[in-house]
Amino acid sequence: MFKTVLFPIDASREAREAAKVVEDIVKTYNSRLVLLSVVENPPTEHGEATAEVMTSAEAVEKLLEGAKQAFAQQGIQAEVMEREGMPSFTICDVADELEANLIVMGSSGMGLTEEGVSESVTTRVINLSPCPVLIVP
Numbered sequence: 001m002f003k004t005v006l007f008p009i010d011a012s013r014e015a016r017e018a019a020k021v022v023e024d025i026v027k028t029y030n031s032r033l034v035l036l037s038v039v040e041n042p043p044t045e046h047g048e049a050t051a052e053v054m055t056s057a058e059a060v061e062k063l064l065e066g067a068k069q070a071f072a073q074q075g076i077q078a079e080v081m082e083r084e085g086m087p088s089f090t091i092c093d094v095a096d097e098l099e100a101n102l103i104v105m106g107s108s109g110m111g112l113t114e115e116g117v118s119e120s121v122t123t124r125v126i127n128l129s130p131c132p133v134l135i136v137p
Contacts, residue, residue, distance in 0.1 A: 002029045006100040007078075008036045008091045008125075009067055011059075014106025018136035019067070023074050029102075033071065033078040036094050037064050038087040044094050057082070070084075088124030096130045104134045 009015045026033045037060045064080040069089045071078045084088045095103050108120055126133050 002031045002102045004031075004034065004098050004100045004102075005033050006036060006091070006095050006103045007096060008038065008087070008103065009063065010037065011063055012106060012108075014108055014136070016102055018106045019070065021134070021136045023071065023076060025102070025104065026071075026076050027074075033076055033084055034081060034094075034098055034100070035064055035067050035071075035078050035128050036066065036081045036083065038090045039082065039084045040087060041084045052077045057084075087121045088128060091121070091125050092128040092130060100131050102132050104135060104136065107135050109135045 002025055005022060005026055007018070009019075022033065025031060039057050039060050050053065060082055064082060068078045068080050081094060083094060085093075091103065091105075094100075099120060103125060105122055108122060126135070
């Protein structure tokens with residue numbers, strides 16, 4: 001059912017919580033897991049520490065490697081992808097490229113836009129996604 005699961009991650013608590021759900025889905029359906037993190041370009045304004053984390057390629061690479069190792073400890077082999085761009089559009093583009101069957105993401109992460117929660121990365125992904133999106137609170 002869920003042959004390929006795309007899990008976009010950032011350094012938020014919500015992404016860490018969603019990882020537990022991703023683990024269950026991937027194990028249940030024996031899915032291919034692809035971890036994606038997007039280096040924001042241009043960076044958005046949502047706090048110095050947050051902006052620094054998601055606009056630094058080195059920090060994103062470290063985040064992806066840590067997530068890959070965490071899944072490996074649970075017996076799950078994950079592929080990692082790092083892309084540059086606007087997170088919501090990039091996530092949907094990658095889902096389309098991979099022919100993903102499911103995107104799993106936290107209900108809100110670090111990606112609030114200037115318009116606020118109503119235009120969060122999660123909301124935009126829901127509206128643009130080429131496949132089902134599972135939102136983890």
